[in-house]
Amino acid sequence: MNLSAEDRKVILDSIRDIKDFPKEGIVFKDITTLLNNKEAFQTLMNHLEDRYKSYDLDYVAGIDSRGFIFGAALADRLKIGFVPVRKKGKLPSTTVCEKYELEYGFDEVEIHLDAFPKKNARVLLIDDLIATGGTANAAAKLVKNIKADLVEVCFLLNLKFLDGDKKVAEHAPVYSVIDI
Ligand code: AMP
Numbered sequence: 001m002n003l004s005a006e007d008r009k010v011i012l013d014s015i016r017d018i019k020d021f022p023k024e025g026i027v028f029k030d031i032t033t034l035l036n037n038k039e040a041f042q043t044l045m046n047h048l049e050d051r052y053k054s055y056d057l058d059y060v061a062g063i064d065s066r067g068f069i070f071g072a073a074l075a076d077r078l079k080i081g082f083v084p085v086r087k088k089g090k091l092p093s094t095t096v097c098e099k100y101e102l103e104y105g106f107d108e109v110e111i112h113l114d115a116f117p118k119k120n121a122r123v124l125l126i127d128d129l130i131a132t133g134g135t136a137n138a139a140a141k142l143v144k145n146i147k148a149d150l151v152e153v154c155f156l157l158n159l160k161f162l163d164g165d166k167k168v169a170e171h172a173p174v175y176s177v178i179d180i
Contacts, residue, residue: 003177007043012178014040015157029157029180031066031128044070044156047177049077055151058121059083063139064090064109066128070156074126083115085125085139096145100138109135111142121148129157130176133164140171 003011014034021028034040052074061083062071068084075082088097088108095110116123123143130136136153143150150172158165158176165174 003047007047008178010040010043011156029129031156035069044177045073045077048074048154051175052078052124052154055124056122057124057151058118059116059123059148061085061111061115061123061125061139061143063125063127063135067126070128071126074124083111083123085109085111085142096142098138098141098145100134102134107135109138109142111139111146113146115146116148119147122151123148124151125153125172127155129159130155130164130168130174131159131162133162133167136164137167137171140168144171 011034014037016030016033018028018030020026034044057078057080059081060071060075060078062068062085064084064086072082086109088110091110091112094113096113097108097110099106099108125136125139125143127136140150140153152173152175153168153171155176156178158179160179165176168174
């Protein structure tokens with residue numbers, strides 16, 4: 001299920017670069033302009049549905065917060081459940097959590113202990129973008145810690161030069177729609 005050059009262009013052209021956000025030196029990939037572009041959003045979701053419809057998945061887990069948008073839309077297309085992986089302190093019931101290192105300091109992500117009611121659930125983890133891989137690596141550990149089968153980790157964009165995908169690939173295969 002390869003993305004055609006034409007579809008790649010439609011998706012890539014819909015994402016805008018915002019320089020020096022949230023701080024100087026960062027080029028922020030803004031996907032709000034993909035979401036409000038129905039052609040680009042549908043092109044992306046058609047591609048993800050095509051790829052994952054044969055994976056026999058039980059759940060899509062999305063990473064806080066842009067992973068929720070694509071993850072929930074994909075889960076609905078695949079007619080399966082959606083599970084949020086959230087930043088610390090947002091989930092109301094019993095959670096497991098995983099700490100990870102940022103450029104300065106630490107952050108934590110959490111998942112509900114009973115997030116996957118089905119035993120040995122087949123799970124796809126998704127986020128909009130992988131940079132250093134710290135967030136996705138911690139999220140992948142969470143999914144595995146609560147005994148789910150992490151089938152693949154998917155990103156819309158991969159900042160390939162940062163090698164974050166290599167870290168995540170220790171847990172499961174990594175697929176990115178577009179490498180930058
Ligand atoms: P990392 O843990 O370094 O892989 O960072 C991944 C998380 O930070 C994802 O949830 C992204 O949405 C966000 N992120 C990091 N860098 C960027 C960027 N240049 N543009 C947009 N989002 C980013």
